Amino acid sequence: MWTGALYALAAGLMWGLVFVGPLLLPEYPAALQSVGRYLAFGLIALPLAWLDRAALRQLSRADWLEALKLALIGNLIYYLCLASAIQRAGGPLPTMIIGTLPVVIAICANLRSAHRDGRLPWARLAPSLLLIAVGIACVNQVELAALRNDPNADLARYASGALLALLAVACWTWYPLRNADWLRDHPGRSPRTWATAQGVATLPLALIGYALLWAGMKVTGSPFSMPFGPRPLVFIGLMAAIGLFASWLGTLCWNEASQRLPTALVGQLIVFETLAALAYAFLLRGEWPQPLTLAGIGLLIVGVVQAVWVKPEPVAEEGHEA
Template sequence: MWTGLMFALGAGLMWGLVFVAPLLMADYPPALLVAGRYLAFGLIALPLALADRRSLKGLAGSDWLEACKLSAIGNFLYYLCLAGAIQRAGAALPTVIIGTLPVVIAISSNLRDHRRDGRLPWLQLSPALALIAAGIACVNHAELQRLTAQLDAGTEALRAYGEGAVLAVLAVACWTWYPIRNADWLRAHQERSPRVWATAQGLVTLPMALLCFALLMGLPATDWGLLPAGFELPLGPRPAAYLALMAAIGLFSSWIGTLCWNEASQRLPTSLVGQLIVFETLAALAYAFALAGRWPSGWTAGGIALLIAGVILALRIKPQASTA
């Protein structure tokens, strides 16, 4: 249990970086951020695959197909939606919506996977979920007030906020599906190494990223709204910063983050590990405040305390075997 908790914490610390990357590279379109991140992930996975080649050869064709599905939806589509939401609506609105993931995943997996993992009793689970939900609301209280004022004033950002909200909801859907399906494979293959499974997902992202770059280079991406007018391909106006940031999040957020999450998913019930994605929200907040050079407000500090209390309370719940 505690080993799984530490791995989930590590995944959250790594994944929190992806929330600040679109802000650091605000002049880069989401499609290029996605292609760069997962090209780096795939290149990092190549030498790791050589070290694990025997284990990778043991994966069946159905396993590689599952890795492709997980990477396409949980990596490419999720990050494309998240980066687009952050660049259109700023960090506040996507954080509000993405922050509901611990509750959404916990409820979904408790309904779906209770026969395999045991059911977390709803009467015991509800207080933990309520604390997490209250913490998310408190963390985003000030940002929600600002957002409401802007929308009531009828600013030109209304359309952008609407698009950001839709993209953030799509990101939630992608990342509700991903951890549940990923846990299915890991729990069904207890003999497999979570490290090898993370490397396999990295390998299949490489051709996807190369295809994404090829489409951006070969199609009229500017006419389709995928690239701003006059954008310099393939590396944009700040190639050194772009390459450095993509390499960093490719290593830390993609490979190490996926590895830590796989380790946690193999050790913990899916309904519980889903709640631990709250560490991603906490890490993203910490990085954002560090980037802004300010301390959190009272509402934010109180919300963080509620989030931590909800996670601690959830960890004390013991799954009950299903009667089915």
Template sequence: MGAGVLLALMAGLMWGLVFVGPLLLPEYPPVLHTLGRYLAFGMITLPLAWWDRAELRKLTRADWTEALKLSMVGNFLYYLFLASAIQRAGAPLPTMIIGTLPAVIAIAANLRNPARDGHLPWHRLGPALVVILAGIACVNEAEMAALPPAGAAQRSGHFWGAALALGAVACWTWYPLRNGDWMRANPNRKARAWATAQGLATLPLALLGYAAYLAWRLAWAQEVAPLGPRPWAFLGLMATIGLLSSWVGTLCWNAASQRLPTALAGQLIVFETLAALLYAFLLRGVWPGGVTLLGIAFLVAGVLVAVRIRPEPHA
């Protein structure tokens, strides 16, 4: 249990980096952020695949199909929705909507397969979820109060940002449940090799998507800039996020999924929200206010309550 929680924390710290990527390069469209990140992820996994070649040979065609599905939904669609939401509404609103994932995943997992994972009693799980949601509400209120008065265009941007962030929530509710199914069904498989397999499945998708994007730019804009207006900054950011957020984060999450009940692991995604807030405040160069700190305290308290809950056998 302790090792699983620590691994989930490390995954959250890695995944939190993706929330500041679109803010560091705002002139790049969300689709280029998405394709660049996962092209880097796929290329990083090529030498790692040689390292895990014996383990990868054990994967069946069904396993590779599952890795492809996980990559499409949990990587491409999720990050495309998230990057689009951040560029339209800023970081706070999408971060808070994504922050509802612990509650959404815990409820979905508790309803979906309690016979395998055991049942987390609602009367004990409920207070933890309420505390987590209260923390998210506090941070969201503080962030929204700090925004300037919104005009019609800004209100429209926030609306579409919220809608796109909800799409990201849907993708990342499906991903950990489905990924957890595979990891729990294959307890003897290495989490590192499964993370590498998802990276290998991502690479051809990223290459095809990048080629289609360049062809579209050539057809409609009559010019092609494969690496955008700031190529070295783009390459460095994509390599960093591709390695840390995509491969290391997936590795840590896979290892955590093998050690924790799915409903409990879902709640620990709250670490991603905390990390994203930390990085956002560091980027701003300001210290969070009292309401924000109270919200963060609620989030941490909710997680601490949740990790003390033990699943009960399902009747």
């Protein structure tokens, strides 16, 4: 249980990096950052795939199709929505909306995966979910107050950013549930191999996306300098770092956690990503969080620690007799 939680923590620390990428490259289109990140992920996965080629050959056509779906929705579309949201609404607001994922995923998993994982009793799960929700609300309140005090705030732009963040939540509610389904249905398969397979599946999607984006910019006469923009070294370096740490290594750690923990519980541990993203955002701002923000972060941590102690109960197989 605790080993799985540590793997989830490591994944969260690395996934938090993706929230600062759009802030460091505000002049780069979100679509370019999405395909750039996953082009780097796919290229990083190629030598890893060669080393793991024997295990990858054991994957069936259905497995590769599943990896392709996970790569499209959980990687490219998710990050396109998230990067667009951050560029439109800033870092903290999308981070807080994404921070609702532990609650959303836990509820969805507890409704759909109880017969496989056992059911986490609602009465014992509710305090943890409540602490996480209140913690998120505290941090969100501080950010909304700052928005209201900013005379130059574009509320329509912020609203569109919030909507895109909600779409990102939808993508990343679907992804971990489907990813955990495959991992739990294939306990003999290596999480490392599955992470590499998703990287390989992402590569052709990212290449096609990059080509379409480049062609679209040419057709529309966009002044943006393709293929690497006005700061090529920064762009390439940042995409490579995010591709390695957030995409491959983060996915590997998450897969390790998913094989060790019930789906409803591992869903709550995505809160580590929110905490890491907040820490990086405040470091980038060069300011210390307000007391209400710190209180919210504390509630999130307490909620996660409490959730780790909730043990799933087996569900009686009613109506399944032959």
